[in-house]
Amino acid sequence: MSLLDADGSPLLIGGELRQGRGGTFATVNPATEETLGQAADADAADLDAAIGAARTAFDDTDWSRDHALRAHCIRQLRTALTEHADEIRDITVAEVGAPVMLTHGPQFQGPVDDLEFSANLAETYSWETDLGTASPMGIASARVLRREAIGVVGAITPWNFPHQINFAKLGPALAAGNTIVLKPAPDTPWVAAVVGAVIAEHTDIPPGVVNIVTSSDHSLGTQLTTDPRVDMISFTGSTATGRTVMTNAAPTLKKTFLELGGKSAFIIIDDADVVAAANYAAFSVCVHAGQGCALTTRLLVPRAHYDEAVNAAAKTMGSIRPGDPTNSGTICGPVISDRQRGRIEHYLNLARAEGGRIVTGGGRAPDRDRGYFIEPTLIADLGNDSTVAREEIFGPVLVVIPHDGDDDAIRLANDSPYGLSGAVWGTDQARIDHVTSGVRTGTLSVNGGIWYSADAPFGGYKQSGIGREMGIAGFEEYLESKLISTAR
Structure with a gap:
């Protein structure tokens, strides 16, 4: 019954x-x-x-x-x-x-x-x-x-x-x-x-x-x-x-x-496997069409590896197609409503207007006549002061921003009204500890660590x-x- x-x-x-x-x-x-x-x-x-x-x-x-x-x-x-x-x-x-x-x-x-x-x-x-x-x-x-x-x-x-x-x-x-x-x-x-x-x-x-x-x-x-x-x-x-x-x-x-809310940063230290880290960041922001307050939606990468990270993230996001949520293989389903889809489209238009480069995605899923589907979208060539880098979009949208070393990455991560979550990828434990100590946020994942658990507290700093x-x-x-x- x-x-x-x-x-x-x-x-x-x-x-x-x-x-x-x-x-x-x-x-x-x-x-x-x-x-x-x-x-x-x-x-x-x-x-x-x-x-x-x-x-x-x-x-x-x-x-x-x-x-x-x-x-x-x-x-x-x-x-x-x-x-x-x-x-x-x-x-x-x-x-x-x-x-x-x-x-x-x-x-x-x-x-x-x-x-x-x-x-x-x-x-x-x-x-x-x-x-x-x-x-x-x-x-x-x-x-x-x-x-x-x-x-x-x-x-x-x-x-x-x-x-x-x-x-x-x-x-x-x-x-x-x-x-x-x-x-x-x-x-x-x-x-x-x-x-x-x-x-x-x-x-x-x-x-x-x-x-x-x-x-x-x-x-x-x-x-x-x-x-x-x-x-x-x-x-x-x-x-x-x-x-x-x-x-x-x-x-x-x-x-x-x-x-x-959150606008969390995914920090790649220059001793990390940049491609693997960028792939992970790109995949995670597509899960449930990016509708998660704790998702890392700013990818902070070493300036010398910027193009490498952009290409890797674009390849991953371009391979993930929005699909039927009843299909067991679907990662990125629809966003919740036409209103929310319109809100995301507004941010994508702002990114273009501010000089951003849409590397992949950028609009409605072309193969979906019905449903509130948005393509996973990677935005490059914008600074941390851009609208899409500062405001919560709540969609499958990732902004890639270069940094000039660990302290600069900490500065960029903290240059946000939010402080909900974040991620750090690297190999040198002392450097990882320095970054995790410096970032003001309620939860941090290191090299893919999962912080979600019934016995683990979740919440944010600042306006999160x-x-x-x-x-x-x-x-x-x-x-x-x-x-x-x-x-x-």
Whole structure:
């Protein structure tokens, strides 16, 4: 039996699967431009009910204090999602345009498996720490530091890796004892609604602990961030929207976790295999059509090897054709929407206007009559001050920039408002250490090392965000600290 009804996937509010008061809105397959079906369109009253349900579940139940129940429910969710993996995988490929190969990793199965890390934390985390006895002002006092759930979490998530980002918030927040209102992106409502159906029908998660509200109305994000019943906002999206989230949360002094944009640098040291490194950089920016905030989209290469790197990257990118995401061999599928494709085309036109050279790609895939496909595109002969080198494009676009040694590469990498991720390729460990120490960014890959893992914190410096997601640090974002001092 299908988890979703194509005539209107439901909201989850207070443990009940229901339709939205605003009717329904269409969700579209970005590879075919065809309407997949309808999603529940929540209005302000629906969101108000979801926030109220989350507030009641936190205030009036033992959810935040019953660590064993939380671990049990998170494992139930992981099991149920795995049992329905084929259906959810099909929905993900169709709605997100994600290549099916990625659903066996970060587009579905990886984030589902990572829920076990959150379940384990609920059971094993040290919720109290004995600070011993001290005598401030001559009064002997025994101190205990207790960690407790923050309360109601408003989670706002984007469309590019929806399962990864939804579960990176749901897992730790639930393990910490919070209740949640999840507002997913309107481009991908089904991948969130199907999780709501699994929660309601296949887990013991109490009513109101998780609420999932899909909507075409972007103003609901403002409502969620300003409501005084919400204690924390966990947001992943653009830096511009992150600023608005902070502004909206400020009057009630909500805690805000922000995972924002990036324009990350891939640095090749001159002792590296330049061709191999350039090939790796070119390949990675094509995965999922470049729709990843942590992808390295600036390739910084030694000036003496500039032409060699450009030719190698162009050969790799030119060999990757945008294709049907249901095909197991597809690496680069469509971008999410016609709007996003138009945005990428705007940047490509800017690159040309600023004097950039389009080495390969540069437009819509010529062999695709339908779908929002963009060719993998390599841009050369522009400096780090160019628009396409400074702004996040969110497409399969790589800009190659020459550097004049390790310190210059560090300077160029840091000459950005962002600081989310990066990569370094070389052979001399001392030089690698010098570069990794100098680059101000939240994650770095060295010679192809993978930093993505449930137990590893992810987040950025500067305008790439505030706080960390995943790992112990990500879990503790959802906790408050309470000091209890007892006179002896």
